[in-house]
Amino acid sequence: MLSKHYSTTGRVCRVTFKLPAQVGAGRAALCGEFNDWDAAPMRRLKDESFSLTMSLPSGRAYRFRYLLDDKRWENDWSADSYRPNGLGAEDSVVDLRGN
Numbered sequence: 001m002l003s004k005h006y007s008t009t010g011r012v013c014r015v016t017f018k019l020p021a022q023v024g025a026g027r028a029a030l031c032g033e034f035n036d037w038d039a040a041p042m043r044r045l046k047d048e049s050f051s052l053t054m055s056l057p058s059g060r061a062y063r064f065r066y067l068l069d070d071k072r073w074e075n076d077w078s079a080d081s082y083r084p085n086g087l088g089a090e091d092s093v094v095d096l097r098g099n
Helices: none
Strands: 002-006 012-019 028-032 050-057 061-068 072-074 081-084 090-095
Touching (some): 028 050
Antiparallel strands (some): 002 012, 028 061, 061 090
């Protein structure tokens, strides 16, 4: 699940990426164009879901995916859209081109 909060200038958006407990993972990381596909560890919440908030420059769309337990890729079930990634799967997309 994605939630977006734009700055008053609209140049930056704080995006909270959240994965439900139903993914059944011990660890989760966020990987995307905004961090050169590096695995950013997500925080595990009391309800067993995972969350991470990032401030991203607005004005473009970013591809991303979740890496679960260092081996399984998962898309965001509520992403703004999906795009083929050239590896036989799709990437989730968060679109920050408008507030």
